[in-house]
Amino acid sequence: MSQTPHAVEARHLVKGYGVVRAVQDVSFQVPRGEIFGFLGANGAGKTTTLRMLCGLIRPTAGTALIDGFDVFAQPMEAKARLGYLDEEPFIHPHLTGREFLDYIADLYRMPRGPERHRRMERLLGLFELADRDGELVGAYSHGMKQKIGLASLLIREPSVLLLDEPTNGLDPRSARLVKDLLEELATRGTTVLLSTHILEVAQALCRRIAIMDRGHLVATGTMEELRTQAGSAQATLEDLFLRLTAGPESSELIERLLAPQP
Amino acid sequence: MSRSAVGIILRAEWRAWRNRIAKANPLRVVGLVVFALLGGTVFGGFLFALAAAAGHLLPSARDAMLAGAFTALSVLMLVVGFPSVIATYFAGRDLMQLVLAPVRSIEIFLARSLFAMSANLLVAVVFLIFVAGVGAGSGASPLYYLLALALVFVQVLLVTALQATFMAAVLRWVPARIARDVAVAVASIAGGGLYLAWNLTLRQTLGSFAPRHQPDLSSLVSSLQRIEWVPSSWPGHALSAVIEGNASAALVWTGVTLVFAIVVVGAAALLYERTLLAGLGLLGGVPSRWRTRRRKPPRVAAAGAGSPGFAIARKDWIAYRRDIRRLSRFLPAMIFLLAYAVLLIRPGRGIDLFWNDVFVVAFVSLFMSMMFATTAIPAERRGYQLLRLAPVTSWQLIRAKVLFTLVPVLALTGVISLGLSLAGGNSPWKTLQVALLAVWLGVGCVCIGVSAGAIDPNFESADDRRSVGIVGTFAAMGGELAFGLFSVGALALFYLAASLAAGNAVAGLPVAATPAFAVASVVIAVALAAAGASVVVLMLWLANSHLRGFENSIVSN
Numbered sequence: 001m002s003q004t005p006h007a008v009e010a011r012h013l014v015k016g017y018g019v020v021r022a023v024q025d026v027s028f029q030v031p032r033g034e035i036f037g038f039l040g041a042n043g044a045g046k047t048t049t050l051r052m053l054c055g056l057i058r059p060t061a062g063t064a065l066i067d068g069f070d071v072f073a074q075p076m077e078a079k080a081r082l083g084y085l086d087e088e089p090f091i092h093p094h095l096t097g098r099e100f101l102d103y104i105a106d107l108y109r110m111p112r113g114p115e116r117h118r119r120m121e122r123l124l125g126l127f128e129l130a131d132r133d134g135e136l137v138g139a140y141s142h143g144m145k146q147k148i149g150l151a152s153l154l155i156r157e158p159s160v161l162l163l164d165e166p167t168n169g170l171d172p173r174s175a176r177l178v179k180d181l182l183e184e185l186a187t188r189g190t191t192v193l194l195s196t197h198i199l200e201v202a203q204a205l206c207r208r209i210a211i212m213d214r215g216h217l218v219a220t221g222t223m224e225e226l227r228t229q230a231g232s233a234q235a236t237l238e239d240l241f242l243r244l245t246a247g248p249e250s251s252e253l254i255e256r257l258l259a260p261q262p
Numbered sequence: 263m264s265r266s267a268v269g270i271i272l273r274a275e276w277r278a279w280r281n282r283i284a285k286a287n288p289l290r291v292v293g294l295v296v297f298a299l300l301g302g303t304v305f306g307g308f309l310f311a312l313a314a315a316a317g318h319l320l321p322s323a324r325d326a327m328l329a330g331a332f333t334a335l336s337v338l339m340l341v342v343g344f345p346s347v348i349a350t351y352f353a354g355r356d357l358m359q360l361v362l363a364p365v366r367s368i369e370i371f372l373a374r375s376l377f378a379m380s381a382n383l384l385v386a387v388v389f390l391i392f393v394a395g396v397g398a399g400s401g402a403s404p405l406y407y408l409l410a411l412a413l414v415f416v417q418v419l420l421v422t423a424l425q426a427t428f429m430a431a432v433l434r435w436v437p438a439r440i441a442r443d444v445a446v447a448v449a450s451i452a453g454g455g456l457y458l459a460w461n462l463t464l465r466q467t468l469g470s471f472a473p474r475h476q477p478d479l480s481s482l483v484s485s486l487q488r489i490e491w492v493p494s495s496w497p498g499h500a501l502s503a504v505i506e507g508n509a510s511a512a513l514v515w516t517g518v519t520l521v522f523a524i525v526v527v528g529a530a531a532l533l534y535e536r537t538l539l540a541g542l543g544l545l546g547g548v549p550s551r552w553r554t555r556r557r558k559p560p561r562v563a564a565a566g567a568g569s570p571g572f573a574i575a576r577k578d579w580i581a582y583r584r585d586i587r588r589l590s591r592f593l594p595a596m597i598f599l600l601a602y603a604v605l606l607i608r609p610g611r612g613i614d615l616f617w618n619d620v621f622v623v624a625f626v627s628l629f630m631s632m633m634f635a636t637t638a639i640p641a642e643r644r645g646y647q648l649l650r651l652a653p654v655t656s657w658q659l660i661r662a663k664v665l666f667t668l669v670p671v672l673a674l675t676g677v678i679s680l681g682l683s684l685a686g687g688n689s690p691w692k693t694l695q696v697a698l699l700a701v702w703l704g705v706g707c708v709c710i711g712v713s714a715g716a717i718d719p720n721f722e723s724a725d726d727r728r729s730v731g732i733v734g735t736f737a738a739m740g741g742e743l744a745f746g747l748f749s750v751g752a753l754a755l756f757y758l759a760a761s762l763a764a765g766n767a768v769a770g771l772p773v774a775a776t777p778a779f780a781v782a783s784v785v786i787a788v789a790l791a792a793a794g795a796s797v798v799v800l801m802l803w804l805a806n807s808h809l810r811g812f813e814n815s816i817v818s819n
Contacts, residue, residue, distance in 0.1 A: 057813045079653040090647040094581040106573030107652040
């Protein structure tokens, strides 16, 4: 493993689509074992940044490093250490859950044998999918797809997890399970970069938080640092988020919508 | 006055179509338009001239030709246009919105008819050129052309309505999840069977070609006359009556065609109203369970490191068996291939048995790789992103796909070619040559096919036939054709060299039977084989570069 102290490092990432700049000069580092929150409004550039970090999108400029390995210059080394869960998990609809996990384990060259089998069964049990044998992943509900997606990451124990809305579609019990699991993984040294719209989850889990707005990283830091940056000692994460991603206040918007038409 | 639902739906569809065009790469759009115009002019001109000549030279066969043309049009539309009809009337996700809105089923049926007919209308244009050619050759009046235009449109409407009726009937008997695939498979098998019967009739006709003799058309004409009672041939009778100036017959045939069309369209609208909800949101989905037998204890994999290549191959094998849609496309194509191979067993007049086998091997290799190899990478669909995330290079993926696809292609090509060679009485040496050629062509065509799919993949397509774009399809066809021609050309030159070396000159070739010419033939043969191999290498290189640079998001599974 590389000796760099940062598990994830974004260096001046830029992504442009023609004249549109989806991500502009985004830089941050995430030390090992940290849960790092990634917040932003819809279309702020969170998913594009995550996809650049995991190698799905090549940046127009800048570098993405995972455990010190450049995702595009040393893709094999970086990908072997990385687990990415999309907001709509990538699955193979015609495989069963067990076959899908087996497929992923083989793709990442995990050793075969009873240990891998036991791990697979434990994960299927943990996510309440063990009794779904014979059921195809394509027919799973959204929450179940999310669970099998998470299981497909955890089976190979990556050192870095990039998660885009991991609790999306999960029932409260499963969402709690995922939160507890992430905390436990972080204490064992796994680095988690968590993109979410659920501010309570971010506030409860993340040591540091980055907020994106229209392609820019507008703030990064702990809750205290963000409060100082926003100049409000008592502000909640929701207040900070709304202040840093400034737009018309919701009360103003509602008033405009419901105002009698001339 | 409120606007009609039909108008609103049509306007939205038109906007969506316009936006798709506006969003597309302008170079690609212009290229396609130029290609369509050039291709259409050349092909249409040739077809028109052929039909005009036939109309002029064969006045007694005009009725049979027109009736046959309308029947062939109907059969072709039934098969080619069926997926469009199903997608437009029964399976589109936008139907959900329409069903939720205060819109009557009949309005949905009417509004979507134009789009359901789109594929059928494209097929019909080709037949319209043929019908116009027959009219021109027969010196028909302007009324003929107007009536032809109207009757071709009525035929398109009728066949589209018939397809909707058929699908509605299938939905009443077959579970909705597999109804679409069952219907497509039945239509493909029926269409394939009719096409083969037609080919057999043609072969009977053209097989009796002898030098300085005209082809015997009696079998073809009598076959066409036997189907004159079929409703699909009625518009043809109406047009031939116009040519002959028989107004009453023209009126009767046009009348019965229109009445039949009204009945079928009415029945389709009624049945559609009753079955629209039956398949909505379910058609073609993944079945929830694939295994009904008792659950077996999960198998623990053997020891050793996991292999990505093997994992991809194993996953493909499992998915192939369970993907009903793919199976429903695969089975009719296999029937078609085997039937063609059987048809080709009997070599044409004057063709050596060995070269007949060479042709069959080349045809089967091309057909099989188009069927299996081109879709190999696009069939990953959204799962392709998993491969991009995994420590698997694009070259490893291409290699895994080639190796997995080679197994069925080589097995089937081998069985067919060896069966043909042995049944035809080829010597063991020649049989070995056929087998080696089968392996060479199989490997090359599969590499080209897999590469072409990787060059222009459409990962979002749920239908294998649309999973490779136009560029990929042409790259596959062009590449395989070039490779096949280079390879067979090289083989022919090796034979020529052997013949020249043995001191036997080849009749009609201005080449002396000397060792120098034999050596020159070998050199050119090797160069041709190398050119074939370089086509394969170039395609693999392009595919690898394209996959490495791919970064689109894939929305649907």
